[in-house]
Amino acid sequence: MQLRLKNNNVLPGFPLALGYTVAYLSLIVLLPLSAVFVKTATLSFSQFWDIISAPRVVASFKLSFGASLVAAAINTVFGLMLAWCLVRYRFPGKKLVDALIDLPFALPTAVAGIALTALYAPNGWIGSLLAPYGIKVAFTPLGVLIALIFIGLPFVVRTVQPILEDMETELEEAASSLGAQRWQVFRHVVLPILTPALLTGFALAFARAVGEYGSVIFIAGNMPMVSEIAPLMIITKLEQYDYAGATAIAVAMLMLSFILLLLINLLQGWKASLQTRAPRGPA
Amino acid sequence: MAAAASSLNSNAADHYDYQANPATREVLWVRWIILTLALSFFAIFLLLPLVAVFFEALRKGWDTYITALQEPDALSAVKLTLIAAAISVPLNLVFGVSAAWAIAKFQFRGKQFLITLIDLPFSVSPVIAGLIYVLMFGAQGWFGPWLQEHDIKIIFAVPGIVLATVFVTFPFVARELIPLMESQGKEEEEAATVLGARGWQTFLRVTLPNIK
Amino acid sequence: MKTFTKLQFKLRTLFATTLVGSALAASTVLAADVSLLNVSYDPTRELYQDFNKAFAAHWKAKTGDNVTVKQSHGGAGKQARAVIDGLEADVVTLALAYDIDAISEKAKLLPADWQKRLPHNSSPYTSTIVFLVRKGNPRGIKDWNDLVKPGIAVITPNPKTSGGARWNYLAAWAYALKQPGGNEASAKDFVQKIFANVPVLDSGARGSTTTFVERGIGDVLLAWENEAYLAVKELGPEKVDIVVPSLSILAEPPVTLVDKNADKHGTRVVAEAYLNYLYSEEGQNIAGQNYYRPIDKKVAAKYAKTFAPVKLITIDDVFGGWQKAQKTHFEDGGTFDQIYKVK
Numbered sequence: 001m002q003l004r005l006k007n008n009n010v011l012p013g014f015p016l017a018l019g020y021t022v023a024y025l026s027l028i029v030l031l032p033l034s035a036v037f038v039k040t041a042t043l044s045f046s047q048f049w050d051i052i053s054a055p056r057v058v059a060s061f062k063l064s065f066g067a068s069l070v071a072a073a074i075n076t077v078f079g080l081m082l083a084w085c086l087v088r089y090r091f092p093g094k095k096l097v098d099a100l101i102d103l104p105f106a107l108p109t110a111v112a113g114i115a116l117t118a119l120y121a122p123n124g125w126i127g128s129l130l131a132p133y134g135i136k137v138a139f140t141p142l143g144v145l146i147a148l149i150f151i152g153l154p155f156v157v158r159t160v161q162p163i164l165e166d167m168e169t170e171l172e173e174a175a176s177s178l179g180a181q182r183w184q185v186f187r188h189v190v191l192p193i194l195t196p197a198l199l200t201g202f203a204l205a206f207a208r209a210v211g212e213y214g215s216v217i218f219i220a221g222n223m224p225m226v227s228e229i230a231p232l233m234i235i236t237k238l239e240q241y242d243y244a245g246a247t248a249i250a251v252a253m254l255m256l257s258f259i260l261l262l263l264i265n266l267l268q269g270w271k272a273s274l275q276t277r278a279p280r281g282p283a
Numbered sequence: 284m285a286a287a288a289s290s291l292n293s294n295a296a297d298h299y300d301y302q303a304n305p306a307t308r309e310v311l312w313v314r315w316i317i318l319t320l321a322l323s324f325f326a327i328f329l330l331l332p333l334v335a336v337f338f339e340a341l342r343k344g345w346d347t348y349i350t351a352l353q354e355p356d357a358l359s360a361v362k363l364t365l366i367a368a369a370i371s372v373p374l375n376l377v378f379g380v381s382a383a384w385a386i387a388k389f390q391f392r393g394k395q396f397l398i399t400l401i402d403l404p405f406s407v408s409p410v411i412a413g414l415i416y417v418l419m420f421g422a423q424g425w426f427g428p429w430l431q432e433h434d435i436k437i438i439f440a441v442p443g444i445v446l447a448t449v450f451v452t453f454p455f456v457a458r459e460l461i462p463l464m465e466s467q468g469k470e471e472e473e474a475a476t477v478l479g480a481r482g483w484q485t486f487l488r489v490t491l492p493n494i495k
Numbered sequence: 496m497k498t499f500t501k502l503q504f505k506l507r508t509l510f511a512t513t514l515v516g517s518a519l520a521a522s523t524v525l526a527a528d529v530s531l532l533n534v535s536y537d538p539t540r541e542l543y544q545d546f547n548k549a550f551a552a553h554w555k556a557k558t559g560d561n562v563t564v565k566q567s568h569g570g571a572g573k574q575a576r577a578v579i580d581g582l583e584a585d586v587v588t589l590a591l592a593y594d595i596d597a598i599s600e601k602a603k604l605l606p607a608d609w610q611k612r613l614p615h616n617s618s619p620y621t622s623t624i625v626f627l628v629r630k631g632n633p634r635g636i637k638d639w640n641d642l643v644k645p646g647i648a649v650i651t652p653n654p655k656t657s658g659g660a661r662w663n664y665l666a667a668w669a670y671a672l673k674q675p676g677g678n679e680a681s682a683k684d685f686v687q688k689i690f691a692n693v694p695v696l697d698s699g700a701r702g703s704t705t706t707f708v709e710r711g712i713g714d715v716l717l718a719w720e721n722e723a724y725l726a727v728k729e730l731g732p733e734k735v736d737i738v739v740p741s742l743s744i745l746a747e748p749p750v751t752l753v754d755k756n757a758d759k760h761g762t763r764v765v766a767e768a769y770l771n772y773l774y775s776e777e778g779q780n781i782a783g784q785n786y787y788r789p790i791d792k793k794v795a796a797k798y799a800k801t802f803a804p805v806k807l808i809t810i811d812d813v814f815g816g817w818q819k820a821q822k823t824h825f826e827d828g829g830t831f832d833q834i835y836k837v838k
Contacts (some may be wrong), residue, residue: 012482017385024378035418081321088301115335121710139695149328162463173306197462211408221695224835231408236655239572241597250411257406265395421580439582
């Protein structure tokens with residue numbers, strides 16, 4: 001990784017801050033993660049490929065990554081709306097909503113999983129309403145999606161909310177005084193400012209969802225080829241004392257998440273640079 | 284911590300009535316639609332499960348809940364969680380501020396790569412996180428034999444739990460601060476520096492008050 | 496970083512004081528405090544709660560020492576892995592010999608022939624697999640062949656992740672084998688039909704019980720006998736019934752000393768006494784009270800009313816031992832994987 005200052009920056013502390021960041025990152029994240037790569041290296045490539053291309057493993061990857069992307073997308077839309085309400089509107093119970101947003105975060109995941117299953121099982125409050133229409137949620141991929149929405153929502157709200165609070169109203173005022181409609185103001189002024197934060201929220205909600213275990217495992221039903229999540233496949237390997245096989249799946253998961261996250265972050269960086277360049281540059 | 288910070292902010296925002304300003308006001312019906320959609324979503328996907336958690340606990344009786352809490356195992360588990368939090372929060376706070384400083388206030392190559400690495404622990408399943416510490420510190424792991432020789436326990440002991448907590452909470456602070464510090468820009472810091480403030484002074488007097 | 500060092504320091508001082516403390520206690524020949532760690536699987540929670548109390552009283556009376564037994568419960572495989580990876584259990588009491596074999600093989604913490612050290616394959620109590628059905632048995636489920644009927648929903652955990660589920664699987668397999676004209680192919684076909692009726696595969700036995708009992712899913716739950724009785728006791732007999740099939744499997748959950756750990760802690764004597772006490776009359780009674788089948792004939796007679804007579808086959812006779820059964824049925828590509836692939 002080549003690190004070079006592009007522009008002359010008068011601010012101090014860059015080498016210190018970056019150096020510390022990279023050192024701490026290496027110690028806490030990269031070194032431990034290297035352990036799974038080293039263990040996987042005991043397999044030959046064809047062994048590795050056989051493990052991660054097994055139909056059940058592939059099915060679990062499709063479910064884990066697919067459901068995580070969909071959940072993150074849903075959370076991005078509704079997370080933005082919620083953050084908008086919390087910042088821009090006054091309504092009864094606002095403080096309560098604001099306080100409860102973080103709870104999925106603080107709750108032990110197994111507790112959340114059991115509660116969600118109770119809710120969406122055919123005899124649960126919501127499940128029993130849906131059952132007459134033949135809609136099954138618990139123990140299907142749909143249940144997995146619901147659990148992932150639950151755990152991911154705080155991330156979007158909490159990344160967008162501070163930006164929205166910090167946003168100066170002058171921009172909107174200027175745009176509206178120039179005759180822009182409210183929708184146009186939102187579309188061309190507000191949304192571009194929020195986009196980087198929205199992408200960050202999306203990335204975080206997605207990342208969290210991919211690795212989630214505790215809250216999903218109860219509601220998933222764990223049917224082979226249908227509702228098995230990728231982390232369960234790792235557990236399955238471990239149950240056979242197949243540590244190398246477990247790390248092979250872990251490595252595949254890590255690489256896939258890394259690539260997807262990098263893509264989202266590159267997009268985010270690009271959007272952010274557009275935004276800082278456009279309104280701040282001298283006209 | 285993040286919650287406390289943002290609720291503090293929202294208190295400040297409460298003083299500003301966006302709906303009184305014609306430039307930041309939505310038409311009533313739009314407001315209603317957004318509120319209804321957002322709050323219904325909140326109610327179905329967040330509030331209801333939380334109520335269900337409460338009911339599940341209640342159904343088994345608060346007595347069992349309280350006795351469960353009083354069991355020595357549960358008590359030490361709570362204590363452990365607190366210890367782990369007490370160590371991991373300050374560690375990750377320092378990291379978060381330093382990472383956000385480097386990333387938000389400076390341009391450099393490989394920035395998105397670095398951010399992605401910071402995000403990565405989020406996507407690491409607890410299943411994998413457990414596995415990596417076993418591979419490193421487990422009796423059959425890299426440092427296992429050495430640790431056993433010196434009778435140092437890491438996994439199945441306090442240090443292991445602390446390490447795991449530090450790992451999974453690693454991105455939190457950094458990820459919440461980066462967008463905030465980016466959106467604040469660096470004009471204020473630049474002004475302070477140009478006016479002759481030292482690096483630490485700028486950081487302590489300008490940046491820190493802005494993010495907390 | 497400072498906090499961390501401080502904590503380490505504190506822990507060390509704490510450790511040192513306990514060391515000094517126990518050394519003092521030992522030298523004054525007063526009551527010593529001994530502590531054992533018993534790593535076990537999920538369904539034995541209640542059993543060992545009772546047994547540990549009884550053993551502590553017994554040991555106090557015999558030697559004057561106070562013994563505290565710490566318990567750890569979880570899925571059998573996960574527990575065995577914890578011991579392999581360094582959880583310092585003095586004794587393990589797990590669901591399958593296979594898991595203890597793994598401890599011996601991977602971590603060399605105990606000799607390979609550990610199962611010969613205590614009577615009865617080192618299993619002080621046995622259990623079997625029974626059916627739990629809804630009250631009054633509305634679907635008329637009597638035996639294994641009722642489970643393959645269309646429309647019957649069967650609840651069992653995933654054999655890949657649950658030791659108990661492996662017993663379920665093998666019991667069904669053995670039943671099909673013992674039918675007239677039964678062979679490996681017909682057994683596989685039979686088991687496949689059962690699993691086609693399984694709507695949910697929880698990761699552990701307790702999860703399956705919750706699914707069946709609290710979520711109201713399924714017509715029949717395949718369960719450990721002791722778990723089934725516990726469920727009846729907790730829910731009341733007006734909710735569920737136990738059905739004992741014509742043939743089931745003899746589950747022998749083994750116990751053993753983890754030699755290296757016990758020697759390191761200096762707890763070998765008390766740990767061995769602990770395991771032997773499981774075979775005593777009191778230990779056997781506690782097993783019986785917790786719905787495990789005592790192996791002592793005299794004690795077993797007392798609980799004969801609880802345990803319905805059932806023809807029991809063993810893993811060794813039908814499947815050639817756990818190592819072989821695991822390989823044939825549950826490893827990657829084994830029969831369990833095959834029945835899901837064919838579909």
